Amino acid sequence: MTKQIRIENADTSAWPVRVTVQHKNAEGEWVDQPGAVQIDRPTQMTETYLTSHRRLVIEERPADPAPATAATAG
Numbered sequence: 001m002t003k004q005i006r007i008e009n010a011d012t013s014a015w016p017v018r019v020t021v022q023h024k025n026a027e028g029e030w031v032d033q034p035g036a037v038q039i040d041r042p043t044q045m046t047e048t049y050l051t052s053h054r055r056l057v058i059e060e061r062p063a064d065p066a067p068a069t070a071a072t073a074g
Contacts, residue, residue: 001051008045016040020057021048030055031072 009017015040020036048056 003050004047005050005056006045007039007056008048009039009042012042015060016061018044018059018061019048020059022055022057025044032057 007017007019017039018036021033022030023033025031037048039043039046050056
C-alpha cells in the first residue's frame with residue numbers, strides 16, 4: 001500500500017531538518033535515494049510517499065555548507 005506523507009518543520013529554531021528517502025535494493029539493504037530534502041524554515045513542508053520498500057530518515061542537523069564557487073579574476 002502506498003501512503004502519502006507530509007513533513008513540516010513546526011519549530012521556530014534555526015536548525016534545519018533533512019528528509020532522506022531510502023529504498024530496499026535487490027539484496028534487501030536500505031539505500032539512500034538521491035535528492036534528500038532540507039527543510040530550512042519554520043512551517044516549511046515537504047511531501048513524499050511510503051511503500052513497503054521505502055522509508056524516510058528525518059534528522060535535525062546543521063545547515064549544509066554552501067556550494068563552492070570558482071574564484072573569478074578581476
